[in-house]
Amino acid sequence: MPTTPKTILIVDDDPDLVLATRLVLESAGYSVEEASSGEEGLEKMRAAAPDLVLMDVMMANPLDGYYTTQQIADDAALNRIPILMVSAITDSQYAERFPTDQHLDIREFISKPVEPQQLLQRIKRYVR
């Protein structure tokens, strides 16, 4: 475990899912921040400077996560933070809509529901 816990920001509008993810992440020793919308997510990214963002694609507003990533790409202060996109869409029909610009660090595209072990493995690749 790192001496100063790494911070992970969960951007998801489903409190139940946030609760489950928080429990998994905290048990692995991460510090967790939450945001229930893309807008709140941007605020929290600026305030808490997380080490990784778990971003839901579909929130209350469809493709909210998608538009948020576009805003992140345009923000020099934020676009170095790695992002894991999480979506309930099984196939990659939306994948090509996400900016693959090198300035935006979208690391992976994960389909819901995410197995706890799998999630932790993925996160470990980017947060050390």
Next chain:
Amino acid sequence: MEGKLTPQQAVQFRQMPVEYELCMSLSWLSNLRWIAGAGVIGVTIVARWLLGMGVEPVPLILTGVIILVYNLIFQQWLTRIQCDLAGSSTQAHTLARVQIAADWLATTALVHFSGGIESLLILYFFFHMMLAALLLPARDTFLFAGLASLLVSGIAALEYTGVLPHHHVEGLLPVELYRSVPYVASTLGFFVSTLFVSAYLATRTSHRLRARQGEIVRLGRDLHQAYERLETLYESAQVVGSTLELQEVLDRLTQSTAEVMGVKGCTIRLVHETGTELCLASTYGLSDAYLQKGCILVDQNPLARQVLGGEVVAVADITADDRLQYSAEAVAEGIRATLSAPLLGKARPLGILRVYCDRPGCFSEEDAHFLATVARYGSIAIENAMVYEAVQNLEEAKRKFVLMVTHELRSPVGVIRSLLNTLSGGYAGVLSDVQADMIGRALRRTDFLQTLIDDLLSLAAAKTGLRTTQATEAVDLGAALMTIAERYRIPSQDKGIDLQIVTPEGACLCTPANPEELDRALTNLVSNAVKYTPPGGKVRLALDVRGVAAQLEVTDSGIGIPEEALPHLFEEFYRAPNAKAQVKQGTGLGLVIAKEIITRYGGSIRVSSAEGRGTTFTVTLPLLAGGAGPELTGTADGAVP
């Protein structure tokens, strides 16, 4: 009548048969006159100089020349009339009268110079009398008979009294008879009586013939019109019936009706869902301003009520009829008369088909029958289109419902799984064995629910072509099969199943499809094969080329399918009894999905199986041109890498 008519002449003949025939006869008479004129000159020369008869050549030849000259003038006149205008009938009549009059004056001169009452040329008056009887009104015929009698009697009288000189034809008659009272009186008596009796008989006969001809022409005209209408009716029914789109049916109906009936415009008003209003659904030939009128209120419109009740109603003059709701607008539009027919559905009136005319009273009984017929087949076409539209809407609603429901189900089930996974993983504290077992059971049930939802979503997508239209690309079937086999390598190894894959070497066996959807279809087949094959068995995936198609065989040595289950295999939620006994959980949708996807991409799937011995599913898919014809080298047999 001439034997053959040009189409244009045929139309004129149908329009005005008597006038047309008169006009044609005048030209024929004119041709005959050339012969007559030349004949007079010729016969005079022959009689005088060859036969040495005592005729006076100069006046006779002069008359012949005069005949030729006025015939030239008449021919010019005739060319101007042309026999092609409806208005030319008066002119033709005048020309006929003038010609006969001129001919009779010439004949009178010829009679005078060839012996007066002794001349046999007086018989020539009968030609024209017959002609007049055939071509002109009866009154004219008797007038001409009287005139001919006067002319011949006049010459006889004038020569008898010596006012006119008598020109005796030497060598024709032995003695001069023009002064013999009995001869002159009897000749005149016979001539005049024969003339009038002939005129009477000829006019009577020609009158009857003319009436008969008129009737035949009228019948022919009606028949022709009926045939034309029938033909256009058939064509229009074909055009209207060739589509199922409601708006197109309505538009084609108004257009073809207006064109066939040759009217100013045509509209269809359909009864609004409420049943109280009739609103414009399609129009043809009317101005935009006129179409701005509102809907018709059935209650306040007696005409609409009458038509919806099943009657065809004509308004002969809208200015004199208070049944129209928008008569002022109609007058401004230039409409003077309307004809409305009901569009009746099986259960209820659908609306009104109406045609508009710019002349008052322009619709006949036949028009009413015709419009009623159009409305009858139109109603069928409209009702069919309405049913089709309803089915389309239902299909769309069903598709949306299925998508919405499955998406809405997916999300909470996913969350439940995440929560259960968190619990069972011990992330929320250590669980007792009983708790862990129960949560394990709940998870398995949730997994099944998740699979079921995924299957339903795939099925809905396959059935509605949701993905087919999205991203179709050339999918390399060999590579796709390899990927699937790789996915099932570990499960089959664990189960002790020998999984083989055989693909031809060479060019890509490519089929146009959405890769994820095709993967789903083929995975379902491979998954079944592995699932229902006992340990120690074999599963073989073989890809091959059959003409312009790729053929894939998924063969297993599994439990097989009972014969009675085979016909139901591709039914939704069906699972063969032995499959149920072997594997508890299964949605019964896998094969349905596979079939829907494969057939959507133009392929086919069939199955052959024997219970206890194994099953082979054979899938064909169309090959992309240029991707076919690889070298078929035996097999790349063996275990999957």
